[in-house]
Amino acid sequence: MVTKKFGLVHIGNDECYGLVFVAGELKRLGHEIKWFDGDAEEVLQEICEWGPDFICFSPLTTFFKQAVQLSVNIKQKLPLVRSVFGSYHVLAVPESINLDGVDIIVRGPVYGTIDKIISSTGKEVFQGSIVPVDKMIPAREEYYKDIPRMANRHRKYIMSHFGCRFNCSYCSTSNIRNFYGKDVYLNFCLSRRPISELIKEAKIFLEYPTKEVSLEDDDILSGLNVEEWLEEFSSTWKKEINLPTYANVTPSTVTQVSEKTLKILAGLVTSVQMGVQVARPESLKLFNRTAQHEAIVKEAYNRLTSVGIRVKMEFIMGLPVDDPVMDAIESIKMAQRVGAGTFIAAFPLMLYPGTELTRWCIQSNIPLNDKCELESHTGIGSIKFDPLTTKRITNLTKMATMFVKYNINERWIKALIDLDLTDQASKQLSECQYLESLTFRQGSEIEKEFDKILAEMHLKY
């Protein structure tokens, strides 16, 4: 076998989790790998000095343009290098193969594609093969060695399964499910990885200054035999890793699992993030989430807090509805009814390619906002509104955390969202919001390190 040099390009503030599995597969096959920080000024020079045969990108839609531009720049300097793109954006938009800078696209898993990548000469789109989840082996050693800002990140990620049983219209899950086919999706994306593999994967976190681990499954409570699995995972995690964790849940699953399951979860996580998204029934319908109405959210919130789990609720604002501002205010008022004083986060609606909602908006001729960069902290979403509504929605997403935490009433909310924010005010609000999320999970001590954390990331606002 000929050994090739594969450069892996990280982009963004958080780990590129899929690329960690690509690294594992390349290592298993005996290829040479090196990671590069795509956000670093000297990245182009460093890649040229190393001289890879292939350069790999795994951008979500948010980072796709940046990745393509970097690839174009690399290929100008190293005309023989071949660029390979994988992950969710190119899965949904394989036509991206026609762009300058994109030589090869891999749709779906990396498995079974490396030899094809090496042999290919023209522009090609490959489809990866499913392998049993216990054969998916990630590799982080080189990642953390080559990009210290990732190694030193206070938060790390791990996933026990890769899917979700719901079908929200704004989410890529339905697209991924269609791509794999329903049965394969069920068997692959919803199967749990062996606990021993998760522990092996997490051991490296202990070598670096890790403060918390996000159990990043879309819903930690979904999947078969959840009670037995959680019990075993929780006791092994505490024995072998014992770093604080948090997880994602969905209201409907929280209300369905047993009391014992919730108590086991309470022993494992310090808090959970629960997607609530919207309050109004017609907005729930637009999102294909009709079952997750206020009574379910309230029940889920109460069940979680009754076993001592703190809950962060997440909302989406700026919907293509008749009165988007009141729609968002109704969501805030619902969050206050469910858990005033708690920590919530609100994001502007982002339309990702391949989702049902994206298709619906295009078919319905909903005006789209070309200023949306798919960066949630900017407060700029995908739907185009008149200037006043745009301002109010942006302010609502930036201040929603404060409105619920400090239980601000509707008159004050309406007054505050009419303010014109200066650039500095906007930046500080995003920082405050981020600090709230850290103190919610890690306690107020983290405030002492906040300036250092900010210095190591490029917080978009």
Ligand code: B12
């Ligand atoms: C884990 C996760 C995260 C993590 C890690 C993100 C990352 N960059 O890896 C965190 C929490 C940081 C995150 C954040 C965000 N996420 Co996220 N996240 C996920 C989640 C739950 C799982 C993704 C995953 O790691 N799967 C497991 C790995 C093993 O699979 P994989 O990534 O597909 O990789 C495999 C293949 O695709 C392929 N592959 C991947 N890359 C490459 C590259 C090459 C060269 C090759 C050959 C193959 C290859 O090989 C891998 C192994 O088989 C998905 C939802 C889901 N259940 O799929 C959403 C998802 C990916 N996230 C999404 C979004 C929108 C975001 C945010 C932009 C949200 C926001 N507005 O802030 C941020 C972006 C932050 C960032 N800096 O990247 C969207 C992406 C939609 C899109 N078209 O871009 C998804 C699909 C969820 C959704 N709402 O629809 N996310």
Ligand code: SF4
């Ligand atoms: S519950 Fe979350 S991960 Fe599942 S389909 Fe809805 S938004 Fe996507």
